[in-house]
Amino acid sequence: MKNQANPWLTSNLLVLGLGMLPAMLLVGALLYFTAWAFAFSFTDLALVGRKAVEWSWVGFENYERLFTRRGFLESLWTTVIFVFFSAIVGQSVLGFLLAAALRGSASSIRSVVEVCIMLGWLLPDIVAAFLWSATTNQTGLINQLIVVPLGFPPINLINDYALPVVTIANIWKGTAWSYLLFSAALDSISREVVEAAKVDGATPFQRIWLVMLPIIRPHIATNMLFITIWTFTYFPLIFAMTGGGPGTQTQTLAVYLYLQSFSRGNLGYGSAISVAMLVIVGVLSLFYLRLLREPK
Amino acid sequence: MAEVSLRGIRKSYGNLEVVHGVDLDIASGEFVVFVGPSGCGKSTLLRMIAGLEPISGGEISIGGRVVNDVPSPQRGIAMVFQSYALYPHMSVYDNMAFGLKLAKTPKEEVDTRVREAARILQIEDYLDRMPKALSGGQRQRVAIGRAIVRNPQVFLFDEPLSNLDASLRAQTRIEIAKLHETLDATMIYVTHDQVEAMTLADRIVVLNAGRIEQVGTPLELYRNPVNTFVAGFIANQRMNFLDVTLDANRMLTNSPKLRQLIEGRAGVRTIGIRPEHVTLASPERADLTGTLAVIEQFGEYALAYVEIGTGDLMTIKLDGAPDLQLHQPIHMAIPSEALHLFDEAGRALR
Ligand SMILES: Nc1ncnc2c1ncn2[C@@H]1O[C@H](COP(=O)(O)OP(=O)(O)OP(=O)(O)O)[C@@H](O)[C@H]1O
């Protein structure tokens, strides 16, 4: 009974083995890299020099450094701010508001807005980073079009307000995902339920807050899960825009990890950072997965 | 309780007008049913009364007050939707209490009213359940309960029974009739099921393509349909329409009685005969003769489809379980008072 669906596959172990090979290779590779990072987080392996070959076990030293040396905790804080404002507040809320606002509007307006936000999403990170740097620097478009004509001295936005600029750039880049997900979620809400709330006397705000949001709560949790993980480990846009600077102002964990591992060459320490990131993201995921569950 | 009146109500979507000027007066406490084929504008009309759809023209008043620009919650209406439209994330109790809570009704009063409605509808045992855990019939009761607690002047129902199976539909239909009796509220009920219309309505409004065809009590519509549309729509078994101008219709003109009737009235184009008014007769007393093409036995009655030479089959309804052979002649008597005559445009001739 059980194997009737595909008797040819299951009756032939060799074919079955071959069929599973890609999946097994993938799982194997994932395990290998994770195990590699985990193992080397207990060593002083370096990228170049003597310790690249003659590394030794150092126990929990790398993990102690996470908390005792400057760098990791600051980067963690920067990352939290970056994730909170660009992903959770920015992309999610903006994406939801756009989806809610465009739900009832004419399809032409909707198409135009959709194309605009999709452009941000589809543009390669490096190109986007270049555009944002060029727009926000001392001689950039914002200064030329707004600041200078208003009679103020030009501001080097990307230097003076690096984290906000990077945050806004990421909102611009990532809102499309949340928008698409929330659009689909809102479309799945029955029109009659919303109308029932209207007849029951709910204001537009109450309809959203008390009826629509609770109904799409699983979608919200899914969205949070995805964008938090992505943003937490997001690297190219920030690195290409600021390289983590000025100073360490935009040094998120991903940038810090890169700098430690490949500029400083501390692969062992870098591995410890990546393991720590893995743990943090894992804990966040568990939290969101709980949200996904039905309330009792 | 309140009367509802519609004056020249129109509705357009863009350039497309779907409701073309509807005038209707509904008395306080009356049970009015809108019937009509799919797409005729029943829901649109109801939704305009509910305030869910802007009105393109005309005037709606409820309880003597023009409500064109009054938002739904203040119109004193409650609506029961086809899909029940329960809030999926709230318990049955909260579903029913939602409107009252929004209106900042004191907690004790909310509780009294919800429990009272639950008692009427016999859903007291489910108050803590989520809608997901209810059957279709139970959900429909909750939806009706949610309407009752609002204590509206006018109840609006949009095909509330169409998602239920046949037996549950019959049962819920009776409950709605009882509810109307108990609450004594004005009710407007949309359906495309003529059985619901006939059994529930004080008055039926037959709609077709955005216009009212006829308004009247169920029996008025059954006895005196003003045109072929209403005649064909209001009945359990569809009325037979015989085209008298067809020359092929020899059978018909061979009948002296029918012929006399037709020739006695100018402009007759169609004769309408309800299946239940036809009886079997001996050959010499027959008004019409044909051959039996199909017979459907229901035990309590049978529907016989008779070939009478017009191309269409004529349906006749016979009591009991008549023993008839296929392809044998059928002799039918038709009382002349049961005939409906219609002119070229399908209007009834009296
Ligand atoms: N939003 C809309 N835009 C354009 N046309 C619409 C819209 N809503 C309804 N219509 C049209 O209005 C007409 C009446 O629709 P309505 O929903 O009132 O029909 P109905 O009588 O309730 O039919 P049913 O029995 O199938 O529910 C239909 O022809 C429909 O195509």
Ligand SMILES: [Mg+2]
């Ligand atoms: Mg409808």
